[in-house]
Amino acid sequence: MKLAVTLAAVALAAAGAAQAQNAADLLKKHACTACHAVDKKLVGPAYKDVAAKYKGDAKAATALMEKVKKGGVGAWGQVPMPPNPQVPDADIKTMVTYILSLKK
Numbered sequence: 001m002k003l004a005v006t007l008a009a010v011a012l013a014a015a016g017a018a019q020a021q022n023a024a025d026l027l028k029k030h031a032c033t034a035c036h037a038v039d040k041k042l043v044g045p046a047y048k049d050v051a052a053k054y055k056g057d058a059k060a061a062t063a064l065m066e067k068v069k070k071g072g073v074g075a076w077g078q079v080p081m082p083p084n085p086q087v088p089d090a091d092i093k094t095m096v097t098y099i100l101s102l103k104k
Helices: 002-029 047-053 060-070 088-102
Strands: none
Touching: 002 088, 047 088, 060 088
């Protein structure tokens, strides 16, 4: 029984790592990393800061997905985030889900 629980835990950890790597690859592919980093502010906020700001907000994923798609300004200062209409919705969802999962 302990072996089965251990194997299940390892499988879940591996799946989580694969999802995180996929999200990281998408962030690079769509040039998000030109303005954002995981743990430090560049042009835009650090992903960990975004996760902390929206922690516990049930509407955060939807709002952030829309912001990625349409762009915006004001939530993090006056530097605008350009719209990204060319990024597929599925990719945006993967990236936002990953960002919101980060802990500070």
